[in-house]
Amino acid sequence: MLTDFFQHLVGSFPALLKGAGYTVLVALLSMGLGLLLGLFVCLGKISKERFLRVLCSGYIDVFRGTPLLVQILFIYFGFPSLLQQLFGQPFPFDPLVAGTVAFTLNAAAYIAEILRAGISSLGKGQLEAAESLGLSYIQAMRFVILPQALRRMIPALGNEFVTLLKDTSLLSAIAVTEIVKEGRLYISRTYAAFPTYFAIALLYFVLTFIATRIFNRLEERFKIHD
């Protein structure tokens, strides 16, 4: 019984590690792209243009107000089917790409709100000081506001990244061979559910543990002494 457990724990690991590659890839890509998109969504939400504000608030509300799994299914199954109806030919969508798109769009909504909180925590004195020196709004954002806001955001971004890592398990629903999917494939061959799910949980734990440490380091490294 015990030898069985360890045998499957070890036996499932190569497949799970391969899956972990996709997990980390999707998480990193979505985090990076989400930061970029989130930045624009955030700037839109705090802009003076009413149209941009409404658009970006709407974006945030939609992506935070609907389940991630639904978003993934919508993008992977929903959109290609709509395009197929419109243009009369199939639109195959790589599940990995669809998944990354879904995660990026979702992460951007959360990151935009994290950024907004970071910026508003600075108070208006910093922006005024920068603008009083003749810097344009964009320059003030780039050289004064965002460097500070990003530093303050590091813990919250760490949380977001850990959430992202764990949520990639949802991609098993669209056949991306990430950790969970690989695990289930292994179980279907061996019927070893307990040791495999144990290994899956362990692997996620190790990944999030490492990510948390890295973000703690970053936080320490970029601390502003004020």
Next chain:
Amino acid sequence: MIEIRGLQKSFGELKVLKGIDFAVSSGEVVCLIGPSGSGKSTLLRCINLLDTPNQGEISLEGKSYQTLPKEVKELRSEVGMVFQHFNLFPHLNVLENVMLAPAKVRQLEDGPLRELATKLLREVGLADKAAAYPGNLSGGQKQRVAIARALAMQPKVMLFDEPTSALDPEVVGEVLAVMKQLAKGGMTMVVVTHEMGFAREVADRVVFMADGKIVEEGPAREFLANPQTERAKAFLGSELK
């Protein structure tokens, strides 16, 4: 140098400035005094358009400035501002604080700019703090860095918004000393202050504001020794006690 005509400013329903005409000539040091809420800070902030006036005209050296982004930017690069709460950039060290705006706005080269910044820090007595971060400075030191930072843009006018109000009494003197030195050097200055001693000693002219209007103005010593209006008398009486 600066000319303001018919300036009006409201925040929502509240009328803060009710028609201000105000001029400062080149090399002049003007102190704006008056009770809290009289609109003196708002007037100062309208001069570099940090607050946008509802009505009125602002011109610098004969050029009238509108609230178009490009003009606002140009005006601000000619007008230095020092804030009550310093507003130094905490993620940059002292030298970087001073160098940021001239590098990005004036596109000065690094070598000459570094020289200029070092010279300015020497003038405010902080050459040895160039590598320090604002978080490690005292209030007085922060404010002196803020003055150097504004001067680095080589402005034509310097605005001071209650520059000593947030300071411990013991360091007020060092900031005022830097401002005196600046005035002596011929800088055009507009200073919102409660430091009557500074006004008496350094200002050429004192402008007394109350309820969004200029109530009385005159040469500093004369005005402070012998105000004409009841409002100014009452204010100065309470300030001196």
